Amino acid sequence: MSECEECDKMKRRKSDESEVEWCNLPGDLLSRIATYLDLIDFIRFRVVCKGWNIPHSEYNPSQRELWFLIYGEGSQCSFLKLGWQSAHSDRLYTNVNFHELDGATCLASYLGWLLLVREGAMFFFCPFSRSKIDLPSCPFTELSEHIAAFSADPTCEDCVVVVVRKSEQELELHSLRKGNKDWRKHSHRCSRSALNTVSGAGFSENKFQFLDAHDGLVTFNPDGKSSKNSWMSYRIVSHSSSKDLESLEYGIRKNMFGLLNMADRLGLKGSEDDNVSISTCGAMIFGLRWLPLLRGDSIILSETIAAAAADGQPVARHVKGITTVPWMGGK
Template sequence: MFVEGRMSNNEECKEMKRTKSDEWEVVEWCNLPGDLLSRIASYLELIDFLSFRSVCKEWLIPPSEYNPSCRELWFLLYGEGSQCSFLKLGSQSPNSERLYTVNFPELDGATCLASYLGWLLLVQEGAMFFFCPFSRAKIDLPDCPFTDLSEHVAAFSADPTCQDCVVVVVSRKSEVELELHLLRRGNKEWHKHCHRCVRSTLNTVSGAAFSEEKFQFLDADDGLVTFNADGKSSKSWANYRIVNHGSSKDVETLEYHVRKNMFGVLNIGQRLGFRGGEDDVVSISICGTMILGIQWLHILRNDSVILSETIVPDQQHVALARQIKGVWIQPRYVQVPPGLTW
């Protein structure tokens, strides 16, 4: 016997199951709980995550809830309109290498001067701006103070959203002088600095980094010139020669390794599908980067500066070559507050 109006345990259990089943039947994909969306996103590759966020506005989970490992290395090929190729180098896990085709209108007609912390510093028709290709975040800078881009390399000291970020662009003004343009966040004008430096001291600048509180500029011949931007030192510039570790006593040590010719060392052309046929002849101008060490990649296991380089075909194919550009980048998904200005 049961009291009127009460159900048996079995009846109550059935009712609970029916109610739960009904609830799941009416839940739409766009209304999935936020913690479940974050968990799904955590299993996605970076490019898949970007597609995931574009499904509907309810799936625009905060980027702070998705943290792709920056201990990866990607190569971005651009320079032919807005269509670009993204190569994610494979890791120790099988089938982890990926090649994507992505549309970036921001890169149409642009040239990359620096790559660091997932950000690119770009110049496009006289305008200069930061761009994060993984999140499409963009930060405009004051107008570019130069028009020629023949030997320009840049570096910045911190994430562009940081209040104390400093940007420098260095180039060779003449055979005996370097010219540097500097911009601090919050300033509207670039400041110019010059340094007497012959090519035997520093040839074509092929790399730049911010390390040990100084901007450091390198060539492919082991030359190194540093610039102290804090304005407190009476001697802002210093010249060095990089030597093998242990070959001299009482020498200063760099906090990073210098890596040259990485396009060939890592067989990037083959990985991108370039086979060397007449329809496949390219000339590639590549922007280097400073990266955090990648444990699975022996040659880049330590923090490193990858130097810029230019890949040209043999002499008989130069006239046929497509002129394209590339840049090394480590992935970060970052967004900036609406209306953020430099």
């Protein structure tokens, strides 16, 4: 073998040894790449291959972000990230594919997790990490004005899930503690004068809190020894000089879709989609210092936004919306 041929052979060997499969890139390099990605790009990055499925904790934005997810038309969804500097810094992502949302309805949004129901099955889904946690068989056969809440990150051992529905004279509630296989059913006699249709729910001060769109509040303590000390009913007042009244640890946010001008932000005004109707899921979020409307901890009530079409014109489509904040731990 000539000296030239030997040299070429060594070069080829060295080249073969230096080649690294894309799916086997070093973890520290993948983590470094992740720090330069926007959240949606990070979600897509993680599903390229198994080796790129790095922990969600690698994504750590400097500002807590507020996202609005539009779904309800197959698995295709849209994500709107509200800009913390101004509305001009909003970012809208379309054609984001989540097959978990195909045919599903969201009952609760908290800590970046969604509680979903689909075809009689109930499960948690985190759109930011694409993690899914199945729950035991759904405690009801038909979905009818149900609202839900959960007490902690569903990966925590002390997580409790409740699903509630208001009938004429009764609150029907189902609860599930992590690790249990069976749901427990609870009932509370509650007239419409005490609580109208449940529009929002959350967990605060070790109790589940159920709100209507007026001034009704009913709380449920899952650790109560009896029905009598598990349930409490209240009327909410805006201002009072009385020192005997209790204060809520959160704000109640109504009509957030309109207050945040979401139709314009989502591009639903001034287009052929003017006659789209939207139903939004209630959410509980920790305060966003950069957004005055949500500066404190808040429960956002669910809403139904009717189509803006003229009388007689058919509704183009109906979609569903979810307000959510990626959870990075801490407040």
